[in-house]
Amino acid sequence: MGTVRRILRLVPVLAVICGVLCLVVATGAGARAAGGLDTAAAALREGPVYVDPRARDVLSQGEADTLAGRIEKADRPVFVAVLPDTAEFPAATLLQDLRTKVGITGVYAVALGDRFDAGADPAVMSRDSVENLAGAVRRSDPGDPAAMVTGFVDQALPQAGGHAPASWGGGSVGVGTGGGTGVLVALGLLVLVGGGGAVLVSRRAKRRREEQDRARLDELRPVVDEDITAFGEELSRIGFDPGGATADDAMREDYTRALDAYDTAKTAMDRAHAPGDVRQVSHALEEGRFALATLEARIDGGPLPERRPPCFFDPRHGPSVQDVPWTPDGGGAERTVPVCAADAARLEDGLEPMARQVDTPRGPRPYWEAGPAYAPWAQGYFGGGMLPGILVGTLLGGSLGGYGGGPPYDQGVDYSGGDYSGADFDPGDFGGGFGGGFGDGGGFGDGGGFGGN
Structure with a gap:
């Protein structure tokens, strides 16, 4: 309460300061062209839609408000910029530069004059999806930027x-006039003078992130719970008695490791607060399944299993026994994946593997086509080193492409849609427009996008 009272006592003074600053900045803005890429980026960090003042005839304030409301209600990191076709927005690098300056993973849709293009981080949407959608709206509404943007x-x-990014806490539409900069300066003074303002903003952002983490964890929970239940059933099925006449110390050690892994997985899931916590669960289950496979081999008197990754198609199948070539449905390059004996036999017979299906908005899909939400779950099973290679070209693979099992992923860097990554993204993977952007050969020019306009 003391912090709040101090801020309230400063309101009259700060109001005067804000008014003076806004007047000074607005006056200065009148001497130069309004808008600019920096202004657009600053506005998009605060809300999903930015309309340059010189492009208000394309998207009115009311239309922009409505569009921003739909985006915020959907809670998705979709950014829209409506810009005039001027030299300060170079077509060839516009999408890349805008994404760099905003610094948040997401889908970026840009109207430049009467043209349109879009790009996206692969953690949010695949390159093919972006190019298909952008190409479709260009062909259905050529020369109508408002219709292309909304479509x-x-x-x-x-x-x-x-x-949606945590920074979208207030106004949802930016209309650059120069005054927005004054407001930002005034807010900066509020933080400096009021002291407690930063604490209040930080707490709000933290609460929003916690809510988002809970929602993403709830999306993963059914799959993880199924894994834990399935492993518990395997423990019961094997029917091992540590005190039995045929049990030896090696068997008891394997059985103890399997039980410990089961308990670790259950405890880790009970304590999970964010999607990244799921990695510990699936890693424990992978360890437990290998221990169980080793125990079963000892009981049967067969050769002990080689320490290998779990079956790619469904980690519940247990450790893989060999690597086989596989091409995803719908195309894509052939790659080598680790598989269990049953799936290896099915592939050899020309049948589909028994893939792990998960729920998605498009209905049940194999987990590698369900999107980046399943990245922590999959990485716990396979580690960071092999996943980008075997999942390249899939929705899940796109979210892992920047990590490759090296230190960034090990340190917990997990940029999902709406997370702040700064300039840490690969323009080559940013679907739509790059390699030419709005210019010739890119997303906006003739022959660009998905088969041209």
């Missing part, structure tokens, strides 16, 4: 992964 957003919202 793209309507299609992108149900397909985008991730969550």
Whole structure:
């Protein structure tokens, strides 16, 4: 309460300061062109839609408010910029530069004059999806940037992964006039003078992130709970008696490791607060299944299993026994994946493997086509080193492409949709427009996008 009272006592003084600053900045803005890429980026960090003042004839304030409301209600990291076709927005690098300056993973839709293009971080939407959607709206509404923007957003919202950024806490639409900079300066003074303002903003952002983490964890929970239950059933099925006449110390050690892994997985899931916590659960289950496979081999008198990754198609199948070539449905390059004996036999017979299905907005899909929400779950089973290679070209693979099992992922860096990554993204993976952008050969020019306009 003491912090709040101090802030309230400063309101009259700060109001005067804000007014003076806004007047000074607005006056200075009148001497130069309004808007600019920095202004657009600053506005998009605070809300999903930015309309340059010189492009208000494209998207009115009311239309922009409505569009922003739909995006915020959907809680998806979809950014929209409506810009004039001027030299300060170079077409060839516009999408890349805007994404870099905003610094948040997401889907970026940009109208430049009467043209349109879009890009996305692969953790949020695959390159093919972005290019298909952008190409479709360009072909259905050529020369109508408002229709292309709204049509793209309507299609992108149900397909985008991730969550709205925590920084979207207030106004949802930015209309650059220069005054927005004054407000930012005044807010900065509020933090400096009021002292407790930063604490209040930080707490709000923290609460929002915690809510988003809970929602993403709830999406994963059914799959993880199924894994834990399945492993418990395997423990019961094997029917091992540590005190039995045929039991030896090696068997008892394997059985103890399997039981410990089961308890670790259950405890870790009970304590999980964020999606990243699931990695510990699936890692424990992977350890437990190998211990159980070793125990079963000892009981049967067969050769002990080699320490290998779990079956790619469904980790519940247990440790893999060999690597086989596999090409995802719908195309993509052939890659080598570790598989169990049953799936190896099915592939050899020309049958589909017994893939792990999970619920998605499009119905049940193999987990590698369910999107980045399942990245922590999969990484606990397979580690960071092999996943990007075997999942390249899939929705899940896109979210792992920047990590490759090296130190960044080991240190817990897990940029999902709506997370702040700064300039840490690969323009080559940012779907749509790059390699030419709005210019010739890119997303906006003739021959760009998905088969041109």
